[in-house]
Amino acid sequence: MKPLAALAALLFLGAAPAVEADFVLSGTPVQGGFVRGFAPAGTHALFLNGAPVELAPDGGFVLGFGRDAVPAATLRAAAADGREIVRPLLVARRTWRLQRLPTLPLNRPRTPEAVARRDAELARIIAARSTLHPVEGWRQPFRWPATGRISGVFGSARTYAGREVGPFHSGADVAVPTGTPVLAPADGVVTLAASGFSVEGGLVIVDHGHRLSSAFLHLSRMAVAPGETVRQGQPLGLSGATGRATGPHLHWSVVWNGERIDPEAVLAAALQPTRNARTPARPPTLMK
Numbered sequence: 089m090k091p092l093a094a095l096a097a098l099l100f101l102g103a104a105p106a107v108e109a110d111f112v113l114s115g116t117p118v119q120g121g122f123v124r125g126f127a128p129a130g131t132h133a134l135f136l137n138g139a140p141v142e143l144a145p146d147g148g149f150v151l152g153f154g155r156d157a158v159p160a161a162t163l164r165a166a167a168a169d170g171r172e173i174v175r176p177l178l179v180a181r182r183t184w185r186l187q188r189l190p191t192l193p194l195n196r197p198r199t200p201e202a203v204a205r206r207d208a209e210l211a212r213i214i215a216a217r218s219t220l221h222p223v224e225g226w227r228q229p230f231r232w233p234a235t236g237r238i239s240g241v242f243g244s245a246r247t248y249a250g251r252e253v254g255p256f257h258s259g260a261d262v263a264v265p266t267g268t269p270v271l272a273p274a275d276g277v278v279t280l281a282a283s284g285f286s287v288e289g290g291l292v293i294v295d296h297g298h299r300l301s302s303a304f305l306h307l308s309r310m311a312v313a314p315g316e317t318v319r320q321g322q323p324l325g326l327s328g329a330t331g332r333a334t335g336p337h338l339h340w341s342v343v344w345n346g347e348r349i350d351p352e353a354v355l356a357a358a359l360q361p362t363r364n365a366r367t368p369a370r371p372p373t374l375m376k
Contacts (some may be wrong), residue, residue, distance in 0.1 A: 267327065
């Protein structure tokens, strides 16, 4: 065999494990999206774009893609025998809505006191989202925490009074009257339950495990306390119009591994993949 042909053969053989990778994925990689999956048998570490992904003993995992995720992503499984199984992912782009809020000014703390207050609030929220528990709500099909008209969708760009452009909308808004019960969309542990936040108002955060958490904003009353284990469908509190709100509603946001993702994508990923399912093999790609 000629040297060049031998090298090509080696490259082809080296690419084969990636082609036959036993990743089982349910859901579509898309900006703001959510995917459930199983890693190949024997995987002891999993990475998305080089960052570690929480892996269950049975190989189960979940992935989230931020609102502005780049089109190309790489899922890599490290096996106990030293092999690396790689799955390239194409993250589809989305077109985002524009939402106008002509009666609400853009919130920018301007005094030292207001800045200090907001910094302290954000530190509490970051700490709550960084508190992890060995719970398995991430495995469940999620349910809406309240039922009503969807008055705000994830990812929409927003203009405020004076036509100022602010950050994108980070969750889903459900227009419900004050006092409507807000229910846990999946099992988890409460990591924050407090009132008086300048933006969020009454706020509850629930850790669902595997770095997946939900936040429930503008509550008029909390029915849970930090450290409490909650089950799917359990009341977390009552909706309201506390904090920065133009009227009574529930704002539900979901964060995975620091990325804000679309709650409706989490709801759509209702079916957990099974280990017996296999994704189609892809043609080998030779890298020069």
